Amino acid sequence: MLAMLLAVMLFILGGFVQPGFTRFEQAMNILRLAAFLGIIAAGQTLVILSGGEGIDLSIGAMVTLGAILSYGIVNQSDARILPGLLVTLSAGLFIGLINGVGIAYLRIPPLVMTLGMTSVVRGLVYAVTKGELNGGASPLMSAIVVKPLVMGIPGLLFISATVAFLMWVLLERTTYGKHLFSIGVNRVTARLNGVKVNWTIVSTYMLCSMIAAFGGFLFLGYYEHVFLNLGEKYTLPAVAAVVMGGTTLAGGSGSYWGTIAGAIVLVLIESLLTTLQMQDYARQIVYGLVLLVLLAAYGRQKGLRQ
């Protein structure tokens, strides 16, 4: 919960540095961005929890694909939201299936498999759109996602709260969750205990890609337009959010709350840096330095002296 504390501290710091930072609208803005990153990072949390150096580097491209599929199918008509959403989610499941099979059955290291699939998904995006983007978001989508729904809180936050609740249920109350933690801790003992290891791995990657595709759908609702490679910049921050949230990259321990806190911290840092009106280059350097400092607190690994 250190991350949460850090988030609150940063928020207050922001209020000192820039008056108006703590205004309700600004807070909503930050929470919106954090919610978005948090949802995408939900899948990443699952994958990293599964252990075996689990990671999914293809989620950025998946977000792009999801957004573009939704964009093309919804095509500005409310009626087509559901088909759009279903197609997007299925695309995610399909890509996740390929990832999972490669990792679980062909024993391809997750880093390698998902790195390769990034090119494939990106290529799918190019092939499907042939460089042109036709379509549109529908009014209902933007209403749900971006515009203030209840008490000035945008729908996206309710969606992310639902996702958080579902993740909690998934991790803490379902058999899948128990199996996920057990394969994260030790694959061998998990298998000996009757856990269907391969199936768990495959379904984890399927869930991850599906959530990322859903994130793309939400992206469309939020920004109302798409562009190629829109999702690329979410891949590594999602991993950073998970790590910062206390989930070790070795797997087996962690929680989604940590990821949410990590996402908020990352978004806060970026916003703070933007409001400080630093030049572009300075912002990048400081962002990197701050990440390193945070790693000093959260990302240190066990020493060799055991």
Place this chain on the structure above:
Amino acid sequence: MTNNTTPVFLKTLGRQYYLFSLILLVIAVIINANLQKNFFKPVALNGMLITFLPLILLAMGQVIVIIGGGIDLSVASIVTMVSTILVTRMGAEANHQQVCIALAMGLGAGILAGVLNGFCVAFLRFQPLVTTFATTSIFTGIAVYVLPTPGGAVPRFFMEPLRAKPLEIIMPFWVIFLFLLLWLYLRNTKFGRFLYASGGQPVSAYYSAVPVDWIRFTTYVLSGGLAALAGLSQTMNFGNGSPLVSGDLTMNSIVSVVLGGIPLSGGAGGLVGGVIGGFILIMIQNIISFANVPNWWQTLVKGVIVVFALAGPGIIRVSRRK
């Protein structure tokens, strides 16, 4: 009755970890040569070597880091940073002395970048993936600070060494050859053995008095240095600099390592595999452009081919077990 007439050379080759990759490379070269009519002409080969020397250098650096048990995502940003430093310190009218100073600064920057990476991963024990992701941001920021917009220039004579042809063979080939020779020597020294131990069995190595931390630190410094050289060769090729990082370059360096048959978990493999893997990737890219694949399909085709190539060792392993 066992047939014992296989020559020793073939037997040793059959044991090498990069055998599958070598076969893949030969296949790729054959396909490429079929599609690209002038493939074996010096003009085409030289051009290819000059253009892709940075990738091969990065692949070599990445191999060293990965054998040591880590990974370096910041290599592309180091290339960019060094390139911008070189270009701004030189200008078109620089004399030999200024060029030397610029070279020293550029290479020094790359090595310092490696020092930062190595210090954080080896001594502070940060997680390599997220650390090098963070340092990418730092180095890119420095690059943007040094050279906000693409441009800059270098003196004419600076671009010549890359295209020089000692013994009628173009320079990049010699560079790669020299590094491979260096590696063959290093591999059998204490450093080499320590390197494999640190990557493969770090805890046992530690208890055997192997300076695991220093070894890991050195791998990142070497990677930074090689990335600096890659930046140097890129600047020599293009004659100008750009703060825009080619995002693909890092990924390509990692893919090259894997295509070379080197396990990402560390402790095995060698520079030769990385070089072979890099060339396989280059062949794949060439094949796709010369096969007249329509523009918007190219990325997908390349991705699928790469995934199959990556899956290759896995499939072989699984089928062997059956």
